[in-house]
Amino acid sequence: EVQLVESGGGLVQAGGSLRLSCAASGFTFDDYTIAWFRQAPGKEREGVAYISSRDGSTIYAVSVEGRFTISTNNAKNTVYLQMNSLKPEDTAVYYCAADRRGITIIATLFPKDYNGINYWGKGTPVTVSS
Numbered sequence: 001e002v003q004l005v006e007s008g009g010g011l012v013q014a015g016g017s018l019r020l021s022c023a024a025s026g027f028t029f030d031d032y033t034i035a036w037f038r039q040a041p042g043k044e045r046e047g048v049a050y051i052s053s054r055d056g057s058t059i060y061a062v063s064v065e066g067r068f069t070i071s072t073n074n075a076k077n078t079v080y081l082q083m084n085s086l087k088p089e090d091t092a093v094y095y096c097a098a099d100r101r102g103i104t105i106i107a108t109l110f111p112k113d114y115n116g117i118n119y120w121g122k123g124t125p126v127t128v129s130s
Contacts, residue, residue, distance in 0.1 A: 022096030
């Protein structure tokens with residue numbers, strides 16, 4: 001059974017840091033694009049950071065570039081999202097996702113097409129207080 005399990009969410013003050021983890025089982029990251037998405041209350045889900053397991057290339061949303069870093073440990077089949085200088089507007093449920101299509105394709109999907117992404121985790125909540 002394929003699973004993506006996120007962890008590391010919680011409550012943090014503005015300016016603080018958190019590191020999210022996403023452990024995969026039932027498949028290996030080889031030849032996948034791995035991504036973090038988030039969904040704030042009352043808002044549409046949005047892509048935050050993407051990484052290609054093929055070549056390690058990354059793409060970030062403008063809102064998080066320079067503050068968030070996505071990385072993988074292929075030996076552990078785990079992807080991380082290091083989040084620094086957190087802001088109240090980063091408050092959301094953060095989801096890990098994996099898809100066999102290339103990083104550019106995944107990073108340019110419209111939200112209406114997110115359901116077509118191969119695998120999703122159940123999410124971990126992040127709350128940033130002001």
